[in-house]
Amino acid sequence: MPTYKYPRPSVTVDIVVFGYDGGAQLKLLLIKRGSEPYKGSWALPGGFVDMDETLETAALRELEEETGVKDLYVEQLYTYGAPDRDPRGRVISVAYFSLVNLQDHPAVAASDATKAEWFPTNELPDLAFDHADIIAAATKRLAAKVRYQPIGFELLPEEFTLGQLQHLYETVLNVEAFNKRNFRTRILRTGILEEVGRQKNVAHRPAVLYRFNETAYKKLAEERDGAVLRRALDFEI
Amino acid sequence: MPTYKYPRPSVTVDIVVFGYDGGAQLKLLLIKRGSEPYKGSWALPGGFVDMDETLETAALRELEEETGVKDLYVEQLYTYGAPDRDPRGRVISVAYFSLVNLQDHPAVAASDATKAEWFPTNELPDLAFDHADIIAAATKRLAAKVRYQPIGFELLPEEFTLGQLQHLYETVLNVEAFNKRNFRTRILRTGILEEVGRQKNVAHRPAVLYRFNETAYKKLAEERDGAVLRRALDFEI
DNA sequence: ACAAAAGTGTTATGCATACACCCATGG
DNA sequence: CCATGGGTGTATGCATAACACTTTTGT
Incomplete structure (x- = not known):
């Protein structure tokens, strides 16, 4: 004791x-x-x-x-x-x-x-x-x-569709559907997703399956760190 | 013991x-x-x-x-x-x-x-x-x-000039001067600063003195919380 | 008159947003 | 052929960023 x-x-x-x-x-x-x-x-x-x-x-x-x-x-x-x-x-x-x-x-x-x-x-x-x-x-x-971080890395399975990813964001942020077009544009523009195939046996047009590209993500993170220096304050809050 | x-x-x-x-x-x-x-x-x-x-x-x-x-x-x-x-x-x-x-x-x-x-x-x-x-x-x-937060609230004296505020940001972020015009526009646009007078006895054009308006800041913070819901992901990192 | 810092006008660019539309598949 | 979810084209407005310029003070 x-x-x-x-x-x-x-x-x-x-x-x-x-x-x-x-x-x-x-x-x-x-x-x-x-x-x-x-x-x-x-x-x-x-x-x-x-x-x-x-x-x-x-x-x-x-x-x-x-x-x-x-x-x-x-x-x-x-x-x-x-x-x-x-x-x-x-x-x-x-x-x-x-x-x-x-x-x-x-x-x-x-x-x-x-x-x-x-x-x-x-x-x-x-x-x-x-x-x-x-x-x-x-x-x-x-x-x-x-x-500021792609939480899908942890919360989604290895391969997922953009629909699933958007659904996850809507769930986490607790909002009704936000605009599909813009969600897709923004997330694909970052380049952190890579195509890995297509859905099979679904009763609608099969979606492209994506996977997170960790290398691209890290590169993006670095670029962003540099950008902060130039852009400085955002006062988003 | x-x-x-x-x-x-x-x-x-x-x-x-x-x-x-x-x-x-x-x-x-x-x-x-x-x-x-x-x-x-x-x-x-x-x-x-x-x-x-x-x-x-x-x-x-x-x-x-x-x-x-x-x-x-x-x-x-x-x-x-x-x-x-x-x-x-x-x-x-x-x-x-x-x-x-x-x-x-x-x-x-x-x-x-x-x-x-x-x-x-x-x-x-x-x-x-x-x-x-x-x-x-x-x-x-x-x-x-x-x-995402105006740190000047804590780090600057009650009244300060935009020059001082910008200098603080450059110091904290450890960068050379960023564009004065844009800094001023962005920070004033937020509305969290209010004019309280002018400098006296300086060997140059006296600067307007500002003070943080905590009410305006809180209002801005709330609006931003709402905006997150619509804008969702930024992936800034 | 000059130095020093404050402050302004203006433009191109790109991103965010909104809306309308087409596509592919299984039942 | 239709329900379902996937996926695209594009116009508009607004914020960012860049550059060049004017203003006001003390010495």
Whole structure:
């Protein structure tokens, strides 16, 4: 039993994983808590950070232990440290954020007693701790991220149609259909998509299938970094 | 002496404060460490989080204790948790980020034995811990932030000229002068500036003085949020 | 009169937006 | 032959970017 000169908080990680399956809503991965506090409530996957692992490692480990979902890209979201956010005492939680497509990450095997489930983002249950706040922050981050990064990289399967991509954007931004012509023009103009074939056996004109070209994307990102220097402020907000 | 069932990390905060005084370089507030580890090295202001204060409160408290600088807006930057980042053991640090103008925050009174000093960002000394990484991340955040928020709010004095504002942008983005005509047109078109008078006693045509109009800014921000919904993706990166 | 910085007029270019239309496939 | 979603042509207006120019002050 370790003893310290001064009291110390506990440190946890929580992970917000958004999943997409082509439907009308994004989904969110939650677990049912098997122990107190908030036993029986739904919560974000997560848990205590071990002393010899990085925060990101802890996030990925807890996620796999609790939901079976693994092999994904995560980015740090925000750290929550209100003194009263956990009834067990001072617990500071580093929240992580991830995007996956549900085809590649369907597994929701609960390794211990807890259940794990994908919930449509518009039908979330009551959540333990301040996890509703964390999810709200993640949703905001996603809406911001979509503006400057092609989130389809993570949320869509390897090959997809422009219709699917547009549908994803409409879902994430929560809007009715925006103009098809302009969406296509803009996204194709960037050059980050490459054709890989055509749909088969669909009851309409078969769509061209595309794949993200990561090389082209990185090149575009570099050019844009240079352009910022000339264009400077946008004050888009 | 508190005893826990499992070992716990220590949690600290570090604060990156950028200051501007109209010069060619932004400045950064550092302290000279008065105790081990890294005694005598320069480092970011910061310290251990108390058990009953929020993270932001801890950041503001430590900043004032170590540098005398207070009354500023801070935002959370990133949390650093590599197991070996501190020789004292496992120390997880939540980094904060702030912008101030040096006229209003000149105070660099060292309340305890440590010294505090503003360093030009291109002449930084060697830094303790992973603080160089933290500063690099803060610099990146600033360059990104400048694109969608009017950072002049924090970095410039209450009243300023368009020349000063442009100079600030050139400094932050680290570029040679960009086109004056277009800078003026774009920024005035947003409507977030209001005239408040004219310069006096300058050896050239006196410039109009402006002040940020926070109401107009908020209105602009809202309109922009709406516009995102229609315009959708920009893929600017 | 001159230096120094503020401030303006004007143009081409390209992008965003809107609207109307045609195409290919399975049932 | 029709429902369904895929895909294209094009006119309009507006913001960006570039360049050359005028104005006002103190010394």
